[in-house]
Amino acid sequence: MDIYQIIDQIHLQNLDNLDESIDGALFTDDHDALFQLGDTLLQYGLNPQGLKVFARLFELYPDEPDVMAYYIECLIDDNQHDKAIEVLHNTPLTVERLMLEADIYQQQDMLEVAIEKVKQAYMMSSEDPIISFALAELYYFDGQYLPAARSYEYLINNGIDRVNNVNIQSRIADCVLQSGDYEEAVEHYExxxxxxxxxxxxxxxAISYQKADRIERSIQTLQTLLDKDPDYMQAYLLLVNLLESERKYNDAIIVGQKGLSLNEFYKELLVDTGRIMIKMHNEKGVEYLIQALTIDPSYVEASLLLADYYREEEAYEDLVKLFAYIDEEDLDPTVMWHLAYSYQQLEKDTEAKHFYAESYNVLKDNALFLTDYYNYAREIADVKLAEQLYALMLQIDPNADIDA
Structure with missing residues (x-):
């Protein structure tokens, strides 16, 4: 079977005896056909066979950039990074070699080394926009936003606004945003x-507008985003918070509920929407908080809000029932404090003592906690504990009005 017949069989997905056919084709004199075979193998994800082909072609044409690029790509796909580096080190120092080395180091999360390789390539071919773009991208993904912005701006200044489907102006705007210059970021996004x-x-x-204290513009931008892409869930959360900051509580609740109709498991949105509903005396907000805690029993914000709510409402049995099914190791010390107080009100001293003691080490500098604990110690006539807590309270506030 000649090489073109093998290629046809690959297109038809007839892969019986493929390895045997590849082995027979490696020593053909038609090297153009062999290259086409290797390319076809890679297109169909047949990387082990493609590696065989390009290893053979690299033996024949070690100085051909396209052959080397394909061979190195095959080695990388086969996780033979050390072999790829070894091969490249034994080839002449060219732009192509440096860019391939940079690609390998990037895939190994060695971004600083990758950047140095691309810098070398840039010194050899500074007019190549692909190299400038590659350098900008490496800076960007390494969090070096200022040099990344400069490299992107070089492309813009040379009339290049898009590379590999990446909008260069968008990258510049994000770099400036990440650098903390929010007004300038707004200018670039606009x-x-x-x-x-x-x-x-x-x-x-929207974040840029928010950070620049242009809240209305941020809200408008998020509304535009959700009109265009209603499944962009993060936008609901930010919009809820911005509307709350503008005291547009009902609007915030409507936005939160709309987002939750699309994803009822978005715990952060459940908590923020529920919290605002409670603020507006809508008790359904409690259900949202409980749902968030059901999704993630260790979700501290939800547990704190519920504990505060139930204590304020003097719903001590509800508080105890809610947290009875959550592992103690997932309970925040403040929640334990409210549990202790609730058990105290329910006259369950064993549990009250336990949770006061468990929360003490973290909250011993909290005057309100110490007041509750001190009053409980007096209630159960634990004189020694009461004296210890009394002393701590005076350390925090020597002028405190405390019943001794």
Whole structure:
């Protein structure tokens, strides 16, 4: 079977005896056909066979950039990173070699080494926009936003606004946002055409407006985002918080409920929406908080809000019942304090003593906690404990009005 017949069989997904056919094709004199075979194998995800082909071609053409690039790609896909580096080190120092080395080091999360390789390539070919883009991307993903922005701006200044489907203006805006210059970030986002704005761009633009204290513009941007992409869940959470900050509580609740209709397991949105509902005396908010705690029993914010709510409402039995099914190791010390107080009110001294003692080490500098604990110690006539707590309370506030 000749090479073109093998290629046809691959397209038809007839892969019987493929390895045998590949082995027979490796020593053909038609090297162009062999290259096409290797490319076809990789297109169909047949990487082990593709590696065989390009290893053979690399033996024949070690100085051919395309052959080397494919061979190195195959070695990387086969997790032979050390072999790939060894092969490259034995080839002449070229831009292609440096860029391949950078790719390998990037995949190994050695971004600083990858950056140095691309810098070397840039010194050899500073006019190549792909190299400038690669350097910018490495800086960006390494969190070096200022040098990344400079590299992206070089591309913009040379009339290049998109590389590999990446919007360069969007990258610059994000770099400036991450660097903390929010007004400038807004300016860059406003330069992006609406048709080129992705959902992430709208969200980060909203954050830029928020950080720049332009809350109404941030709200408008999030509303635009949700009109275009109603499944962008993070936008619901931020919008709820912004509406709350503007005291638009009913609007915040409506947005939160709309988001939860799409994802009822979004615990952060459950908590924020539920908290605002409780603030507006809507007891359904308690159900949202309980749902969040059911999803994640260790979710501290939900447990704190519920503990505070039940104690304020003097619903001590409800508080005890809620946390009875949660592992003690998942309980925040403040929740334990409220549990202790609830058990105290229910005259269950064993549990009250336990939870006061468990929360003491963390909350011993909290005057309100110490007041509760001190009053309980007096209630159960534990004089020694009461004296100890009394002394601590005076250390915190020597002028405190405490019944001795």
């Amino acid at each position: 330069k992006i055409d609406d048709k080129d704005m992705l959902s992430d761009d709208y969200f980060k633009m």
